Amino acid sequence: MHIVVCVKQTPAATQVPVDAATGKLKTEGLPYGLNPWDEYAIEEAIRIKEKLAGSTVTVLSLGPARAEEAIRAAIALGCDEGAHLVDPSFDGTDNMGSSYLLSLGIRKLNAAKPVGLVLCGKQSNDNESGSVAPALGAWLDWPSVAYVRKFASIDEKLAKIERAAEDGTDSLEVDLPAVVSVIKEINEPRLPSLKGKMNSKKAPVAKWGAAELQAEAAKVSAGGRLEIVGQTPPPPRGGGIVVPGATAQEKAAFVANKLKELKFI
Amino acid sequence: MMILCVAEIRHGKLVSSIFELLTAAKAMGQPVAAAVVGGAAASAAADTLKGRGFEKVYVASHASLDGQSDEAYAHALKAIVAQAKPETVLLPASAQWRAVAPRLAVLLGTGLASDVIEATAGADKKVQVVRAAFGGNVLSKIAVKGSPAIVTVRPMSYTRTDASGSGAVENVAIAPAGWKVKTRVTGFAPEAATEVDLAAAEKVVSGGRGLGNPQGFELIRKLAQTLGAAVGASRATVDAGWIPYRHQVGLTGRTVRPRLYVACGISGQIQHLAGMSASDVIVAINTDKDCPMMKLANFAVHGDLNEIIPAIVAEVHKLRGEAPAMAGAKKAYCRASFSRNSAASAAAMPARASAVRMWRASCSARSRATPPTGRSTRSTSSST
Ligand SMILES: Cc1cc2nc3c(=O)[nH]c(=O)nc-3n(C[C@H](O)[C@H](O)[C@H](O)COP(=O)(O)OP(=O)(O)OC[C@H]3O[C@@H](n4cnc5c(N)ncnc54)[C@H](O)[C@@H]3O)c2cc1C
Numbered sequence: 001m002h003i004v005v006c007v008k009q010t011p012a013a014t015q016v017p018v019d020a021a022t023g024k025l026k027t028e029g030l031p032y033g034l035n036p037w038d039e040y041a042i043e044e045a046i047r048i049k050e051k052l053a054g055s056t057v058t059v060l061s062l063g064p065a066r067a068e069e070a071i072r073a074a075i076a077l078g079c080d081e082g083a084h085l086v087d088p089s090f091d092g093t094d095n096m097g098s099s100y101l102l103s104l105g106i107r108k109l110n111a112a113k114p115v116g117l118v119l120c121g122k123q124s125n126d127n128e129s130g131s132v133a134p135a136l137g138a139w140l141d142w143p144s145v146a147y148v149r150k151f152a153s154i155d156e157k158l159a160k161i162e163r164a165a166e167d168g169t170d171s172l173e174v175d176l177p178a179v180v181s182v183i184k185e186i187n188e189p190r191l192p193s194l195k196g197k198m199n200s201k202k203a204p205v206a207k208w209g210a211a212e213l214q215a216e217a218a219k220v221s222a223g224g225r226l227e228i229v230g231q232t233p234p235p236p237r238g239g240g241i242v243v244p245g246a247t248a249q250e251k252a253a254f255v256a257n258k259l260k261e262l263k264f265i
Numbered sequence: 266m267m268i269l270c271v272a273e274i275r276h277g278k279l280v281s282s283i284f285e286l287l288t289a290a291k292a293m294g295q296p297v298a299a300a301v302v303g304g305a306a307a308s309a310a311a312d313t314l315k316g317r318g319f320e321k322v323y324v325a326s327h328a329s330l331d332g333q334s335d336e337a338y339a340h341a342l343k344a345i346v347a348q349a350k351p352e353t354v355l356l357p358a359s360a361q362w363r364a365v366a367p368r369l370a371v372l373l374g375t376g377l378a379s380d381v382i383e384a385t386a387g388a389d390k391k392v393q394v395v396r397a398a399f400g401g402n403v404l405s406k407i408a409v410k411g412s413p414a415i416v417t418v419r420p421m422s423y424t425r426t427d428a429s430g431s432g433a434v435e436n437v438a439i440a441p442a443g444w445k446v447k448t449r450v451t452g453f454a455p456e457a458a459t460e461v462d463l464a465a466a467e468k469v470v471s472g473g474r475g476l477g478n479p480q481g482f483e484l485i486r487k488l489a490q491t492l493g494a495a496v497g498a499s500r501a502t503v504d505a506g507w508i509p510y511r512h513q514v515g516l517t518g519r520t521v522r523p524r525l526y527v528a529c530g531i532s533g534q535i536q537h538l539a540g541m542s543a544s545d546v547i548v549a550i551n552t553d554k555d556c557p558m559m560k561l562a563n564f565a566v567h568g569d570l571n572e573i574i575p576a577i578v579a580e581v582h583k584l585r586g587e588a589p590a591m592a593g594a595k596k597a598y599c600r601a602s603f604s605r606n607s608a609a610s611a612a613a614m615p616a617r618a619s620a621v622r623m624w625r626a627s628c629s630a631r632s633r634a635t636p637p638t639g640r641s642t643r644s645t646s647s648s649t
Binding site: 011013014015016018025036094095096099125126127128129130131132133134135137138139142143144145146147160163164165166167168169170171172173174175178184185222223224225226227228229230231232233234237238240241242243248249251252253255256257258259260262264265 | 275276332333334335336339359360361363364365366367368370371372375376377378379380393397398399400401402403404405406407408409410411446447448449450451452453454455456462463464465468492510511516517518524525535536539542543546547548554559560561562563564565566567568569572573576577579580581583584585
């Protein structure tokens, strides 16, 4: 099976300073790495490849020049080759534009070698929108299943899947090709092997821009859909109090009274 | 101009998130309609909603919509949108609708803002949202310009409106056979029925490595039952196998935004805070009075959780006028599950904003300096 894993290179940080004057994020100098959620998608792709003889895994990433590092990192983990969607006109696109571009990349890969499965992490650690995988399914007119915690079985035509919901686990069957986004529970990602590291240096990574993808500018540009008005750090939380009392019982009584005052009990 | 709020049905039951969307939509000052997609339960849900503050309730019902297929749900909702012609569509940011909304946005060729914590009407009547990124450490204000604007709203961001009214139900014709749906739901394994759902919980009691061993969660469950709260956990305890992953709160777990979060034996590393620091009121119980969680907490209880937790359970029973460790715990739990499943209890809950005001007032008298690590995030990332 030809499996495609979509990965994103994101800031390896949870604290990102905001420029108070412009309301923009100060991203210069931040360390970048593979979006942590994508590591589970990569691992699952490799596991399926190991199960289904003759499989290959292609890593697909949309991003600026530096995003090639993320593609090579995924190859070091065991993927075979990469495709990098890179073009100045792609900068600043939104979730709809990103998923559109990725769908064009998959169409190209699919034309060269039919794709059976597209795997994504459930969301990115920067935008946390979780919308790219389902949108990708819609652009391709393929089924999509999000928040997947297990592949119960998979062959060339059909995947049996477990999906996590708030109130329990759904079991589903999905005809392939399909787009699946996975959660952390699905596996324990491996570390890169020596062979993988060697391969990551020489494996081919195709570079496709707007022309190669025949991307429609209106679908790429976020302008007609979303506009970022401003970004701020969250307001600081007010200071709290240290609960007074000499004994556990006194402290507990104080807490219980507070809970009552606040109508929690 | 109209706002369409999408109702979630899980296993035949209407989920109360629709009444949170109603609150958000009403504040935007436009007519509000509801959309219901589903199998047989959809019609019953629509009948409920027409008497609950929605002027119109659009229903797309078909036996094939009983189990959630994202493709089918997106198509059904697209048919409703074509008939209702809303300016804005609000959906719950649940596992179900967070997955369907992007497909809908593609089908409609419009813009999507997901998992927002605030949605307001901008000057040009376009919807403006606030959403969190980077583990809750950045808040982005975004104008959604596409039409209709598709917006998923994080659970617990709004109180539930408990209104009455006499709206009308309108059926929307759909033809699922033409959608060529390729996913089929074949089964469902529910969580243990005694558990309160984390994401929608008003109150969460969480345990960390300070519990010492897996049995420590018995204490956590006892306090949770007493308060009618859901059980959360730090990653340290999940990785140690003390409790299943679905309880994990934090960057790589779930994001919660309860009115009350009780952190027991949790140090409050940034990755844990990413999942809970937007809670209204935080109580920390810890032997280390200087750890980040104690600095962040509104009420920092310095002490051994093995003594403090049972003492709090006893004091709460005392305040309720109940004998400790008896039917009280069970009763508290029933209240919690009721408030989760039935919007009828919404009126009984104190409004979120007023609860916040109350603790601010109660803290200001004795407030101390803003803690250095207390990055407060009014909001954080969501997860399943
Ligand atoms: C990429 C990444 C993602 C992560 N994602 C998450 C996530 O989603 N969620 C998460 O929680 N963590 C996450 N972590 C891990 C996080 O960094 C911390 O390691 C973890 O939160 C610590 O858990 P803890 O507070 O239970 O344990 P500890 O940090 O060990 O804290 C235990 C606390 O218990 C207190 N204590 C001990 N005994 C007692 C007692 N008798 N009574 C009262 N208090 C006591 C101690 O003083 C201490 O404060 C992530 C880490 C990484 C690198």
